[in-house]
Amino acid sequence: MSKPDLRGMEMEEVELMLREMGEPAYRGRQVFQWVQARGETDFSQMSNLPTRLRERLAERGMITKLKVLQARQSRAGDTAKYLLEMPDEETVETVLMSYTGREARDRYTVCVSSQVGCAMGCRFCATGLSGWQRNLSAGEITGQVLTVQQLLRFNRPEANVTNVVFMGMGEPLLNYNEVVRAIRILNHPQGLNISMRRITVSTCGLVPEMRRLASEGMPVVLAVSLHAPSDRLRDQLVPVNRKYPLEELMAACRDYIRAVNRRVTFEYALISGINDTSDHARQLAGLLHGMLANVNVIPVNAVEEAGYSPPSPWRVKEFVAELKERGVEAVVREEKGSDIDAACGQLRRKRLR
Numbered sequence: 533m534s535k536p537d538l539r540g541m542e543m544e545e546v547e548l549m550l551r552e553m554g555e556p557a558y559r560g561r562q563v564f565q566w567v568q569a570r571g572e573t574d575f576s577q578m579s580n581l582p583t584r585l586r587e588r589l590a591e592r593g594m595i596t597k598l599k600v601l602q603a604r605q606s607r608a609g610d611t612a613k614y615l616l617e618m619p620d621e622e623t624v625e626t627v628l629m630s631y632t633g634r635e636a637r638d639r640y641t642v643c644v645s646s647q648v649g650c651a652m653g654c655r656f657c658a659t660g661l662s663g664w665q666r667n668l669s670a671g672e673i674t675g676q677v678l679t680v681q682q683l684l685r686f687n688r689p690e691a692n693v694t695n696v697v698f699m700g701m702g703e704p705l706l707n708y709n710e711v712v713r714a715i716r717i718l719n720h721p722q723g724l725n726i727s728m729r730r731i732t733v734s735t736c737g738l739v740p741e742m743r744r745l746a747s748e749g750m751p752v753v754l755a756v757s758l759h760a761p762s763d764r765l766r767d768q769l770v771p772v773n774r775k776y777p778l779e780e781l782m783a784a785c786r787d788y789i790r791a792v793n794r795r796v797t798f799e800y801a802l803i804s805g806i807n808d809t810s811d812h813a814r815q816l817a818g819l820l821h822g823m824l825a826n827v828n829v830i831p832v833n834a835v836e837e838a839g840y841s842p843p844s845p846w847r848v849k850e851f852v853a854e855l856k857e858r859g860v861e862a863v864v865r866e867e868k869g870s871d872i873d874a875a876c877g878q879l880r881r882k883r884l885r
């Protein structure tokens with residue numbers, strides 16, 4: 533039987549494990565802190581534990597280590613992309629985005645993957661083109677954040693990961709249990725203590741799982757990959773729309789807003805000649821009318837295989853202005869690090885070719 537991975541265990545579970553080993557509960561807290569706050573992956577280095585206990589822990593459990601296979605830094609220096617290898621040699625991409633010197637507090641956002649590959653088949657997405665291999669465990673998800681935290685601290689010893697977005701490879705809500713478990717661990721005050729309000733879960737629109745998430749009592753930000761304002765177009769760009777069309781999706785979004793009392797973010801990848809006309813802007817505004825929502829308009833990253841390209845910068849600005857005129861909160865979000873293939877799945881895909 534494989535040993536439990538401490539990177540994927542909640543604090544109460546670590547405490548229980550230590551109690552079963554005949555240790556007091558505070559030992560469980562200490563181990564959890566070593567693993568989740570300090571990112572330690574070697575039991576022998578847990579210096580405030582008795583040596584014999586460290587040995588027993590290594591016999592009973594393990595800590596998943598992720599190997600950094602590739603690291604690329606954007607020219608602007610604000611985005612770093614990592615290709616991480618898991619124990620079974622599968623790889624995922626994780627991105628660190630730094631926002632420094634702009635606000636009172638520097639922001640370091642880690643974009644994590646939740647699956648190896650993805651089965652959803654969104655037409656403009658490099659990950660979708662590679663297919664699905666497997667779900668990640670909670671320990672492999674928290675492991676991405678902990679690995680990046682250590683890399684970040686290497687250059688900036690005082691810096692902490694402040695935000696986590698589930699926008700890397702995979703559809704997080706198709707790996708529901710492990711994703712929710714990872715969120716609870718990342719949020720724990722004895723671990724990285726990342727506020728629920730600084731954690732974003734992105735979905736392409738799995739309605740039943742969105743409703744389940746609304747009932748968890750976890751006020752995470754929900755980001756919905758919308759990309760089209762009509763069923764006819766969305767059926768083509770985001771195939772899951774055929775199962776959960778816009779009317780059902782929007783009803784689930786409204787219910788989420790009511791349940792967690794916060795706005796929903798809609799991602800809209802703007803694609804030249806496909807979804808970027810004034811008519812699309814008008815339809816989108818109609819769809820979101822009266823909703824507590826904001827739209828991130830993202831000029832699509834050119835994905836060679838899919839044959840899509842972004843509109844001109846002025847058309848992007850105009851599209852946003854057209855939404856704003858109709859009372860919809862909208863901003864342009866340039867894909868950070870497009871010079872290092874920071875769109876999801878691109879680095880891994882290049883390596884596979």
Ligand code: SF4
Nearest residue numbers: 650653654657660702
């Ligand atoms: S956009 Fe997200 S959900 Fe769609 S195929 Fe890509 S990784 Fe999967």
